[in-house]
Amino acid sequence: MRLRCRICGERAVARAGPGRRYLCARHYLEHFERRVAKTVEKYRLLRGVRRLLVAVSGGKDSVALLHVLHRLYRGRVELVGLTIDLGIEGYSTPQVEFARRNFEALGIDYRVVGLAEEYGFTIDLASRRRRLVRRPTCSVCGIVKRYVMNRIAIEVGADAIATGHNLDDLSLFTLMSIAQGRIDDLVKLVPRTEKMGALVPRIRPLALVSGKETLTYVVLLGAPFHHENCPHAPSDGLRPELSAMLERLEDRNLEFRKMMYTNIVSNLIPRISRPDDKAGTGTCTICGMPASGKICSFCRIRMRLTEHPKIGVE
Amino acid sequence: MPDTVRVRVRVIPGGRLEDLELEPGSKVADMVERLGLALSGVVVLRDGSPLPEDEVVEEGEYTVLLAASGG
Ligand SMILES: [Zn+2]
Ligand SMILES: [Zn+2]
Numbered sequence: 154m155r156l157r158c159r160i161c162g163e164r165a166v167a168r169a170g171p172g173r174r175y176l177c178a179r180h181y182l183e184h185f186e187r188r189v190a191k192t193v194e195k196y197r198l199l200r201g202v203r204r205l206l207v208a209v210s211g212g213k214d215s216v217a218l219l220h221v222l223h224r225l226y227r228g229r230v231e232l233v234g235l236t237i238d239l240g241i242e243g244y245s246t247p248q249v250e251f252a253r254r255n256f257e258a259l260g261i262d263y264r265v266v267g268l269a270e271e272y273g274f275t276i277d278l279a280s281r282r283r284r285l286v287r288r289p290t291c292s293v294c295g296i297v298k299r300y301v302m303n304r305i306a307i308e309v310g311a312d313a314i315a316t317g318h319n320l321d322d323l324s325l326f327t328l329m330s331i332a333q334g335r336i337d338d339l340v341k342l343v344p345r346t347e348k349m350g351a352l353v354p355r356i357r358p359l360a361l362v363s364g365k366e367t368l369t370y371v372v373l374l375g376a377p378f379h380h381e382n383c384p385h386a387p388s389d390g391l392r393p394e395l396s397a398m399l400e401r402l403e404d405r406n407l408e409f410r411k412m413m414y415t416n417i418v419s420n421l422i423p424r425i426s427r428p429d430d431k432a433g434t435g436t437c438t439i440c441g442m443p444a445s446g447k448i449c450s451f452c453r454i455r456m457r458l459t460e461h462p463k464i465g466v467e
Numbered sequence: 468m469p470d471t472v473r474v475r476v477r478v479i480p481g482g483r484l485e486d487l488e489l490e491p492g493s494k495v496a497d498m499v500e501r502l503g504l505a506l507s508g509v510v511v512l513r514d515g516s517p518l519p520e521d522e523v524v525e526e527g528e529y530t531v532l533l534a535a536s537g538g
Binding site for chain 1 (some may be wrong): 532
Protein backbone atom coordinates (compact mmCIF):
# COMPACT_ATOMS: atom_id res chain seq x y z
CA MET A 154 0.00 0.00 0.00
CA ARG A 155 1.19 3.46 -0.79
CA LEU A 156 -0.70 6.27 0.90
CA ARG A 157 -1.17 9.36 -1.20
CA CYS A 158 -1.13 13.11 -0.53
CA ARG A 159 -4.67 14.48 -0.14
CA ILE A 160 -3.73 17.59 -2.08
CA CYS A 161 -1.70 16.35 -5.04
CA GLY A 162 -1.69 12.56 -5.03
CA GLU A 163 2.07 12.19 -4.57
CA ARG A 164 3.35 9.64 -2.11
CA ALA A 165 2.43 10.62 1.47
CA VAL A 166 5.14 11.03 4.12
CA ALA A 167 3.08 12.01 7.16
CA ARG A 168 -0.33 12.94 8.49
CA ALA A 169 -0.70 16.48 9.62
CA GLY A 170 -3.00 19.05 11.10
CA PRO A 171 -6.24 18.69 13.01
CA GLY A 172 -7.75 16.86 10.01
CA ARG A 173 -4.83 14.38 10.09
CA ARG A 174 -4.56 14.63 6.32
CA TYR A 175 -1.96 12.65 4.41
CA LEU A 176 0.62 14.95 2.90
CA CYS A 177 3.53 14.52 0.49
CA ALA A 178 6.96 16.01 1.20
CA ARG A 179 6.25 19.28 -0.57
CA HIS A 180 2.89 19.82 1.07
CA TYR A 181 4.24 18.79 4.46
CA LEU A 182 6.93 21.46 4.24
CA GLU A 183 4.29 24.02 3.34
CA HIS A 184 2.06 22.89 6.17
CA PHE A 185 4.90 23.13 8.70
CA GLU A 186 5.93 26.58 7.54
CA ARG A 187 2.35 27.78 7.70
CA ARG A 188 2.06 26.54 11.28
CA VAL A 189 5.18 28.46 12.26
CA ALA A 190 4.04 31.60 10.43
CA LYS A 191 0.73 31.40 12.31
CA THR A 192 2.55 31.15 15.64
CA VAL A 193 4.65 34.17 14.72
CA GLU A 194 1.50 36.14 13.88
CA LYS A 195 -0.57 34.94 16.82
CA TYR A 196 2.00 35.99 19.40
CA ARG A 197 3.46 38.83 17.32
CA LEU A 198 6.90 37.35 17.75
CA LEU A 199 8.66 39.53 15.19
CA ARG A 200 7.16 42.83 16.32
CA GLY A 201 9.94 45.43 16.07
CA VAL A 202 12.52 42.84 15.04
CA ARG A 203 14.83 43.82 12.21
CA ARG A 204 17.86 41.81 13.25
CA LEU A 205 17.35 38.43 14.88
CA LEU A 206 19.93 36.29 16.61
CA VAL A 207 19.13 32.62 15.96
CA ALA A 208 20.60 30.22 18.51
CA VAL A 209 21.49 26.96 16.76
CA SER A 210 22.80 23.96 18.67
CA GLY A 211 22.98 21.73 15.59
CA GLY A 212 20.12 19.52 16.80
CA LYS A 213 16.86 19.01 14.89
CA ASP A 214 14.84 21.82 16.47
CA SER A 215 17.29 24.66 16.09
CA VAL A 216 18.20 23.50 12.58
CA ALA A 217 14.48 23.48 11.72
CA LEU A 218 14.20 26.94 13.27
CA LEU A 219 17.01 28.36 11.18
CA HIS A 220 15.63 26.97 7.93
CA VAL A 221 12.03 27.93 8.57
CA LEU A 222 12.94 31.50 9.53
CA HIS A 223 15.17 31.78 6.49
CA ARG A 224 12.47 30.45 4.18
CA LEU A 225 9.67 32.57 5.66
CA TYR A 226 11.35 35.88 6.50
CA ARG A 227 14.44 36.21 4.37
CA GLY A 228 14.72 39.76 3.13
CA ARG A 229 12.45 41.06 5.90
CA VAL A 230 14.41 40.06 9.00
CA GLU A 231 18.18 39.89 9.09
CA LEU A 232 19.28 36.60 10.63
CA VAL A 233 22.53 36.25 12.57
CA GLY A 234 23.47 32.76 13.75
CA LEU A 235 24.99 31.80 17.06
CA THR A 236 26.33 28.46 18.16
CA ILE A 237 28.00 27.78 21.48
CA ASP A 238 30.73 25.20 21.96
CA LEU A 239 29.81 23.94 25.41
CA GLY A 240 32.86 21.73 25.74
CA ILE A 241 31.00 18.45 26.16
CA GLU A 242 33.34 15.73 25.03
CA GLY A 243 32.26 13.72 22.02
CA TYR A 244 29.11 15.85 21.71
CA SER A 245 29.87 19.54 21.31
CA THR A 246 32.33 19.27 18.43
CA PRO A 247 29.94 17.51 16.02
CA GLN A 248 27.09 19.76 17.21
CA VAL A 249 29.00 22.92 16.35
CA GLU A 250 29.98 21.38 13.03
CA PHE A 251 26.34 20.65 12.12
CA ALA A 252 25.32 24.17 13.08
CA ARG A 253 28.11 25.60 10.97
CA ARG A 254 27.14 23.53 7.92
CA ASN A 255 23.61 24.91 8.08
CA PHE A 256 24.75 28.54 8.43
CA GLU A 257 27.13 28.08 5.51
CA ALA A 258 24.54 26.36 3.33
CA LEU A 259 22.09 29.23 3.84
CA GLY A 260 24.71 31.97 3.67
CA ILE A 261 23.84 33.26 7.14
CA ASP A 262 26.43 35.20 9.14
CA TYR A 263 27.22 33.49 12.40
CA ARG A 264 29.31 33.47 15.54
CA VAL A 265 30.79 30.48 17.31
CA VAL A 266 31.45 31.07 21.00
CA GLY A 267 33.72 28.56 22.73
CA LEU A 268 33.05 28.41 26.43
CA ALA A 269 36.57 27.17 27.19
CA GLU A 270 38.28 29.87 25.10
CA GLU A 271 36.05 32.76 26.16
CA TYR A 272 35.34 31.95 29.78
CA GLY A 273 37.83 29.30 30.87
CA PHE A 274 35.44 26.47 31.72
CA THR A 275 33.27 23.84 30.06
CA ILE A 276 30.01 22.07 30.85
CA ASP A 277 32.01 18.89 31.42
CA LEU A 278 33.93 20.70 34.15
CA ALA A 279 30.70 22.01 35.67
CA SER A 280 29.48 18.42 35.74
CA ARG A 281 32.63 17.00 37.36
CA ARG A 282 32.48 19.74 39.96
CA ARG A 283 28.75 19.99 40.40
CA ARG A 284 29.01 20.00 44.18
CA LEU A 285 31.21 23.04 43.93
CA VAL A 286 28.88 24.91 41.56
CA ARG A 287 25.90 23.74 43.62
CA ARG A 288 23.68 23.30 40.60
CA PRO A 289 22.64 20.38 38.40
CA THR A 290 24.55 20.35 35.12
CA CYS A 291 21.44 20.98 32.99
CA SER A 292 20.69 24.08 35.04
CA VAL A 293 24.27 25.37 34.60
CA CYS A 294 23.98 24.72 30.88
CA GLY A 295 20.73 26.70 30.69
CA ILE A 296 22.21 29.67 32.54
CA VAL A 297 25.32 29.60 30.36
CA LYS A 298 23.38 29.47 27.11
CA ARG A 299 21.02 32.29 28.10
CA TYR A 300 23.95 34.43 29.21
CA VAL A 301 25.99 33.93 26.05
CA MET A 302 22.93 34.43 23.83
CA ASN A 303 22.07 37.69 25.53
CA ARG A 304 25.61 38.94 25.42
CA ILE A 305 26.06 38.20 21.73
CA ALA A 306 22.61 39.63 20.93
CA ILE A 307 23.71 42.93 22.47
CA GLU A 308 27.06 42.78 20.67
CA VAL A 309 25.54 42.25 17.25
CA GLY A 310 22.64 44.64 17.86
CA ALA A 311 19.92 42.00 17.61
CA ASP A 312 16.39 43.05 18.56
CA ALA A 313 15.51 39.54 19.74
CA ILE A 314 16.88 36.03 20.19
CA ALA A 315 15.13 33.03 18.63
CA THR A 316 15.48 29.59 20.18
CA GLY A 317 14.30 26.19 18.97
CA HIS A 318 12.08 25.24 21.91
CA ASN A 319 9.21 23.18 20.57
CA LEU A 320 5.79 22.26 21.92
CA ASP A 321 7.13 19.12 23.61
CA ASP A 322 9.71 21.18 25.51
CA LEU A 323 7.33 23.95 26.48
CA SER A 324 4.46 21.71 27.57
CA LEU A 325 6.90 19.62 29.62
CA PHE A 326 8.58 22.66 31.21
CA THR A 327 5.28 24.37 32.05
CA LEU A 328 3.97 21.21 33.68
CA MET A 329 7.16 20.71 35.66
CA SER A 330 7.33 24.29 36.85
CA ILE A 331 3.69 24.14 38.00
CA ALA A 332 4.27 20.83 39.78
CA GLN A 333 7.39 22.15 41.46
CA GLY A 334 5.88 25.54 42.28
CA ARG A 335 8.47 27.48 40.29
CA ILE A 336 6.16 30.32 39.30
CA ASP A 337 8.97 32.70 38.31
CA ASP A 338 10.12 30.10 35.78
CA LEU A 339 6.59 29.37 34.60
CA VAL A 340 5.78 32.95 33.60
CA LYS A 341 8.86 33.04 31.36
CA LEU A 342 7.71 30.03 29.32
CA VAL A 343 5.71 32.17 26.91
CA PRO A 344 6.35 32.31 23.14
CA ARG A 345 7.85 35.78 23.57
CA THR A 346 9.50 37.34 26.61
CA GLU A 347 9.73 41.12 26.55
CA LYS A 348 12.76 43.34 26.93
CA MET A 349 13.71 43.91 30.55
CA GLY A 350 16.63 46.22 31.14
CA ALA A 351 19.53 44.71 29.21
CA LEU A 352 17.68 41.43 28.69
CA VAL A 353 16.98 41.06 24.99
CA PRO A 354 13.50 39.65 24.13
CA ARG A 355 13.49 35.92 23.46
CA ILE A 356 11.13 34.32 20.95
CA ARG A 357 10.14 30.69 20.37
CA PRO A 358 8.69 30.39 16.87
CA LEU A 359 8.42 26.57 17.17
CA ALA A 360 6.26 26.84 20.30
CA LEU A 361 3.25 25.22 18.64
CA VAL A 362 4.96 22.51 16.60
CA SER A 363 6.00 19.20 18.13
CA GLY A 364 9.40 17.53 18.12
CA LYS A 365 8.01 14.93 15.75
CA GLU A 366 7.07 17.70 13.35
CA THR A 367 10.43 19.50 13.50
CA LEU A 368 12.15 16.15 13.00
CA THR A 369 10.01 15.35 9.95
CA TYR A 370 10.68 18.83 8.59
CA VAL A 371 14.48 18.64 8.79
CA VAL A 372 14.51 15.10 7.37
CA LEU A 373 12.39 16.24 4.42
CA LEU A 374 14.55 19.31 3.86
CA GLY A 375 17.63 17.10 3.86
CA ALA A 376 19.29 19.52 6.27
CA PRO A 377 22.23 18.11 8.24
CA PHE A 378 21.52 17.82 11.96
CA HIS A 379 23.05 16.17 15.01
CA HIS A 380 20.80 13.53 16.52
CA GLU A 381 22.37 12.30 19.74
CA ASN A 382 21.52 12.48 23.41
CA CYS A 383 23.54 14.85 25.51
CA PRO A 384 25.70 12.71 27.83
CA HIS A 385 24.66 14.92 30.76
CA ALA A 386 20.90 14.56 30.17
CA PRO A 387 19.39 12.39 32.92
CA SER A 388 18.05 9.11 31.52
CA ASP A 389 15.66 8.62 34.42
CA GLY A 390 13.79 10.77 36.89
CA LEU A 391 10.85 13.13 36.56
CA ARG A 392 11.77 14.83 33.32
CA PRO A 393 12.16 11.82 30.98
CA GLU A 394 9.22 10.07 32.65
CA LEU A 395 6.91 13.02 32.24
CA SER A 396 8.11 13.45 28.68
CA ALA A 397 7.25 9.82 27.85
CA MET A 398 3.89 10.21 29.59
CA LEU A 399 3.03 13.29 27.54
CA GLU A 400 3.87 11.39 24.35
CA ARG A 401 1.53 8.55 25.36
CA LEU A 402 -1.18 11.01 26.21
CA GLU A 403 -0.70 12.75 22.87
CA ASP A 404 -1.19 9.41 21.07
CA ARG A 405 -4.61 9.01 22.67
CA ASN A 406 -5.62 12.63 22.84
CA LEU A 407 -4.26 14.40 19.79
CA GLU A 408 -3.12 17.94 20.36
CA PHE A 409 -3.36 17.59 24.13
CA ARG A 410 -0.03 19.36 24.56
CA LYS A 411 -1.06 22.22 22.33
CA MET A 412 -4.30 22.67 24.23
CA MET A 413 -2.53 22.63 27.57
CA TYR A 414 0.29 24.93 26.57
CA THR A 415 -1.80 27.53 24.74
CA ASN A 416 -4.25 27.64 27.66
CA ILE A 417 -1.47 28.11 30.17
CA VAL A 418 -0.02 30.91 28.04
CA SER A 419 -3.33 32.68 27.35
CA ASN A 420 -5.36 32.03 30.48
CA LEU A 421 -3.04 31.20 33.35
CA ILE A 422 0.21 33.14 32.97
CA PRO A 423 -1.45 36.57 32.48
CA ARG A 424 -3.29 36.11 35.78
CA ILE A 425 -0.23 35.27 37.81
CA SER A 426 2.29 37.61 36.14
CA ARG A 427 3.13 40.83 37.86
CA PRO A 428 5.55 43.54 36.83
CA ASP A 429 8.76 41.91 37.88
CA ASP A 430 10.88 44.26 39.93
CA LYS A 431 13.76 41.87 40.47
CA ALA A 432 14.98 39.93 37.48
CA GLY A 433 17.07 41.78 34.97
CA THR A 434 16.84 45.21 36.52
CA GLY A 435 20.09 44.98 38.49
CA THR A 436 23.52 44.90 36.95
CA CYS A 437 26.30 42.42 37.63
CA THR A 438 29.22 44.25 39.26
CA ILE A 439 31.65 41.93 37.47
CA CYS A 440 30.43 41.69 33.89
CA GLY A 441 27.82 44.44 33.62
CA MET A 442 25.12 42.09 32.41
CA PRO A 443 21.67 41.87 34.02
CA ALA A 444 21.61 40.32 37.49
CA SER A 445 19.09 39.87 40.29
CA GLY A 446 21.81 40.31 42.94
CA LYS A 447 25.22 41.99 42.89
CA ILE A 448 26.78 39.19 40.86
CA CYS A 449 24.96 37.39 38.05
CA SER A 450 24.45 33.61 38.12
CA PHE A 451 26.83 33.16 35.23
CA CYS A 452 29.69 34.98 36.94
CA ARG A 453 29.09 33.03 40.14
CA ILE A 454 29.38 29.77 38.22
CA ARG A 455 32.40 30.96 36.29
CA MET A 456 34.19 32.08 39.46
CA ARG A 457 33.52 28.83 41.24
CA LEU A 458 34.90 26.89 38.30
CA THR A 459 37.90 29.00 37.42
CA GLU A 460 39.07 30.63 40.63
CA HIS A 461 38.68 27.83 43.11
CA PRO A 462 41.85 25.88 43.97
CA LYS A 463 41.83 22.60 42.10
CA ILE A 464 43.23 20.49 44.91
CA GLY A 465 40.79 18.05 46.37
CA VAL A 466 38.01 19.00 44.00
CA GLU A 467 38.20 16.59 41.08
CA MET B 468 2.13 -15.51 0.92
CA PRO B 469 4.53 -15.59 3.90
CA ASP B 470 2.94 -15.72 7.32
CA THR B 471 5.30 -13.18 8.87
CA VAL B 472 6.99 -9.98 7.78
CA ARG B 473 10.55 -9.70 9.02
CA VAL B 474 11.97 -6.28 9.63
CA ARG B 475 15.16 -4.92 11.08
CA VAL B 476 14.75 -1.62 12.90
CA ARG B 477 17.48 0.74 13.99
CA VAL B 478 16.55 3.23 16.73
CA ILE B 479 18.41 6.55 16.75
CA PRO B 480 19.87 7.98 18.95
CA GLY B 481 21.45 4.99 20.57
CA GLY B 482 21.67 2.72 17.55
CA ARG B 483 19.67 -0.10 19.17
CA LEU B 484 18.88 -2.80 16.58
CA GLU B 485 15.68 -4.83 16.76
CA ASP B 486 14.65 -7.74 14.58
CA LEU B 487 10.89 -8.07 14.55
CA GLU B 488 8.48 -10.52 13.02
CA LEU B 489 5.16 -8.88 12.28
CA GLU B 490 1.89 -10.22 10.95
CA PRO B 491 1.28 -9.51 7.27
CA GLY B 492 -0.66 -6.30 6.92
CA SER B 493 0.89 -4.77 10.04
CA LYS B 494 1.24 -1.03 9.95
CA VAL B 495 4.03 1.31 10.96
CA ALA B 496 2.01 2.08 14.11
CA ASP B 497 2.06 -1.63 15.07
CA MET B 498 5.82 -1.75 14.62
CA VAL B 499 6.27 1.30 16.84
CA GLU B 500 4.05 -0.25 19.48
CA ARG B 501 6.10 -3.46 19.40
CA LEU B 502 9.17 -1.35 20.13
CA GLY B 503 7.43 0.04 23.21
CA LEU B 504 7.44 3.58 21.84
CA ALA B 505 4.76 6.25 21.44
CA LEU B 506 3.86 7.31 17.90
CA SER B 507 3.96 10.95 18.95
CA GLY B 508 7.57 10.49 19.94
CA VAL B 509 8.99 9.00 16.74
CA VAL B 510 9.50 9.46 13.02
CA VAL B 511 9.81 6.20 11.07
CA LEU B 512 11.96 6.21 7.94
CA ARG B 513 12.30 3.83 5.05
CA ASP B 514 15.17 4.57 2.66
CA GLY B 515 15.57 7.93 4.36
CA SER B 516 11.99 9.03 3.78
CA PRO B 517 9.34 9.43 6.53
CA LEU B 518 6.31 7.15 6.52
CA PRO B 519 2.76 7.86 7.71
CA GLU B 520 1.86 5.66 10.67
CA ASP B 521 -0.71 3.63 8.79
CA GLU B 522 1.54 2.66 5.92
CA VAL B 523 1.76 -1.13 5.71
CA VAL B 524 5.10 -2.58 6.77
CA GLU B 525 7.11 -4.54 4.22
CA GLU B 526 10.13 -6.77 4.71
CA GLY B 527 13.41 -4.97 5.11
CA GLU B 528 15.03 -2.21 7.10
CA TYR B 529 13.53 0.73 8.92
CA THR B 530 14.95 3.56 10.97
CA VAL B 531 13.13 5.00 13.95
CA LEU B 532 14.19 8.48 14.98
CA LEU B 533 13.27 9.48 18.51
CA ALA B 534 11.87 12.99 18.79
CA ALA B 535 12.72 13.45 22.46
CA SER B 536 16.41 14.03 21.98
CA GLY B 537 18.80 16.38 20.31
CA GLY B 538 18.05 20.06 20.74
ZN1 LIG C 1 1.15 16.87 -2.09
ZN1 LIG D 1 28.15 38.75 35.56
